[in-house]
Amino acid sequence: MRQMLASLFQKEGFSVEEAASADDALERVADQDFDVVLSDIKMPGRSGIEMVGELRRLRPNTPVILMTAFGSIDSAVSSMRAGAFDYITKPFEPDAVLLTVDRALERRALEEENQRLRQAVDRTSALGDLIGESTAMREIFAMIKKIAHNRSSVLLTGESGTGKEVVARTIHYHGARADRPFVPINCTAIPEGLLESELFGHVRGAFTGAVTSKRGLFEKAAGGTLFLDEIGDMGLGLQSKLLRVLQDREIRPVGGTQSVAVDVRIIAATNRDLEQEMREGRFREDLFYRLNVIPIHIPPLRERPEDIPALADAFVRKHSEGMRHWLNPAAMKRVTAYPWKGNARELENVIERALALADSEEIGPEDLPLGDLRDDAQAPGGDDLLRSAARRRLPLRQVEDYYIDEILRLTGGNKVHAARILGIDRKTLYRRAERRARQAHPEEEVAGA
Numbered sequence: 321m322r323q324m325l326a327s328l329f330q331k332e333g334f335s336v337e338e339a340a341s342a343d344d345a346l347e348r349v350a351d352q353d354f355d356v357v358l359s360d361i362k363m364p365g366r367s368g369i370e371m372v373g374e375l376r377r378l379r380p381n382t383p384v385i386l387m388t389a390f391g392s393i394d395s396a397v398s399s400m401r402a403g404a405f406d407y408i409t410k411p412f413e414p415d416a417v418l419l420t421v422d423r424a425l426e427r428r429a430l431e432e433e434n435q436r437l438r439q440a441v442d443r444t445s446a447l448g449d450l451i452g453e454s455t456a457m458r459e460i461f462a463m464i465k466k467i468a469h470n471r472s473s474v475l476l477t478g479e480s481g482t483g484k485e486v487v488a489r490t491i492h493y494h495g496a497r498a499d500r501p502f503v504p505i506n507c508t509a510i511p512e513g514l515l516e517s518e519l520f521g522h523v524r525g526a527f528t529g530a531v532t533s534k535r536g537l538f539e540k541a542a543g544g545t546l547f548l549d550e551i552g553d554m555g556l557g558l559q560s561k562l563l564r565v566l567q568d569r570e571i572r573p574v575g576g577t578q579s580v581a582v583d584v585r586i587i588a589a590t591n592r593d594l595e596q597e598m599r600e601g602r603f604r605e606d607l608f609y610r611l612n613v614i615p616i617h618i619p620p621l622r623e624r625p626e627d628i629p630a631l632a633d634a635f636v637r638k639h640s641e642g643m644r645h646w647l648n649p650a651a652m653k654r655v656t657a658y659p660w661k662g663n664a665r666e667l668e669n670v671i672e673r674a675l676a677l678a679d680s681e682e683i684g685p686e687d688l689p690l691g692d693l694r695d696d697a698q699a700p701g702g703d704d705l706l707r708s709a710a711r712r713r714l715p716l717r718q719v720e721d722y723y724i725d726e727i728l729r730l731t732g733g734n735k736v737h738a739a740r741i742l743g744i745d746r747k748t749l750y751r752r753a754e755r756r757a758r759q760a761h762p763e764e765e766v767a768g769a
């Protein structure tokens with residue numbers, strides 16, 4: 321009977337191992353994870369029913385199907401009581417066994433899926449949208465909770481893509497100002513000349529083209545938070561004006577004669593080394609100390625790989641339509657070991673793209689265009705990616721977005737360098753980036769877009 325069943329399943333494409341007794345079977349089960357166990361009840365030594373209990377303790381996810389003699393109601397009942405998935409009565413048709421095994425496999429897959437979901441939930445430790453499990457991130461969580469309610473300036477530092485903007489939002493939305501506006505502005509995206517009026521507003525006739533007066537972002541952020549992104553790129557002239565605003569807590573619109581009091585929390589961020597910028601005379605020391613009241617440094621993702629699984633899960637949930645997709649363990653292992661030069665942003669882009677291009681809901685390492693770790697200069701999977709994009713009939717715009725992301729990844733997020741490679745000007749690159757950012761945060765106005 322055992323040999324007959326073994327060859328039946330082998331013919332169906334299963335890989336089969338045989339055991340001649342319960343003890344033999346338990347030994348194998350202890351060191352190998354089988355998808356399903358099919359066993360007789362009457363065997364030399366321990367019975368199949370005794371074996372089920374032991375087996376369930378060893379491998380709670382492995383379904384066991386027992387074979388009982390026809391008409392033996394007792395052993396059918398005790399099989400189920402012992403925790404068997406099902407029983408089949410002898411004699412049986414091959415199709416009946418195959419069908420029962422299929423159902424057992426389906427159920428196992430379902431249980432594993434549930435377990436995976438539960439784990440994903442348990443594993444997620446987060447503060448609002450901010451995810452992290454590493455000591456470094458937990459310290460940042462604690463810091464945010466401590467400072468969210470006061471108005472001291474915050475200076476966020478960290479490489480491109482480490483999550484400075486998420487941290488800024490989290491501070492805002494956990495504080496007393498949560499119901500007031502959070503206004504982000506990217507200091508590099510706007511030419512120096514316009515930045516001043518963007519920040520402080522202008523009066524009518526202040527300069528050619530100023531046909532009406534306009535409120536600045538400081539006023540728009542009244543009572544809330546102004547997020548000055550890429551502060552390290554702000555010119556010296558504007559730096560001194562900003563310093564004055566921080567000292568006096570009032571602004572003067574361009575061309576105006578009257579100052580207006582402002583109540584705004586400033587969170588500034590940069591991926592530059594401001595100490596270095598100060599030494600080289602590109603950043604005012606007094607402004608630095610005004611901003612650096614509460615410094616928060618976010619380490620690069622490669623220094624906190626413990627955060628990668630939870631981030632990867634979150635990005636999968638975010639970008640999977642109907643939350644159908646999942647990373648299989650091999651894919652998870654691969655992303656956790658990857659050095660992520662572009663930090664969380666790169667991880668998110670890689671996952672978004674993998675989901676858009678994947679043929680199945682299970683994402684494996686082969687779906688992740690991570691390329692060869694030793695040769696980063698080679699655009700990973702380029703040809704495959706294009707072919708796959710064509711197969712999915714993706715619109716050009718989306719393919720362009722992916723390409724832009726890829727170049728940004730290769731340049732470590734350096735937008736000037738990336739724009740040069742892409743043959744578009746820097747402003748076009750910012751516009752594209754901001755259009756995508758707006759899709760992510762439609763409720764906010766993105767300055768300078």
Ligand SMILES: Nc1ncnc2c1ncn2[C@@H]1O[C@H](COP(=O)(O)OP(=O)(O)OP(=O)(O)O)[C@@H](O)[C@H]1O
Nearest residue numbers: 449450451479480481482483484485486591664665
């Ligand atoms: N800890 C985190 N939890 C959740 N999402 C994160 C986290 N870190 C980064 N992200 C996500 O990664 C992406 C990049 O993050 P963010 O824009 O905050 O980086 P950044 O440090 O401001 O980068 P840059 O210096 O290039 O502006 C965003 O989509 C953000 O939501």
Ligand SMILES: [Mg+2]
Nearest residue numbers: 484485549589
């Ligand atoms: Mg940013």
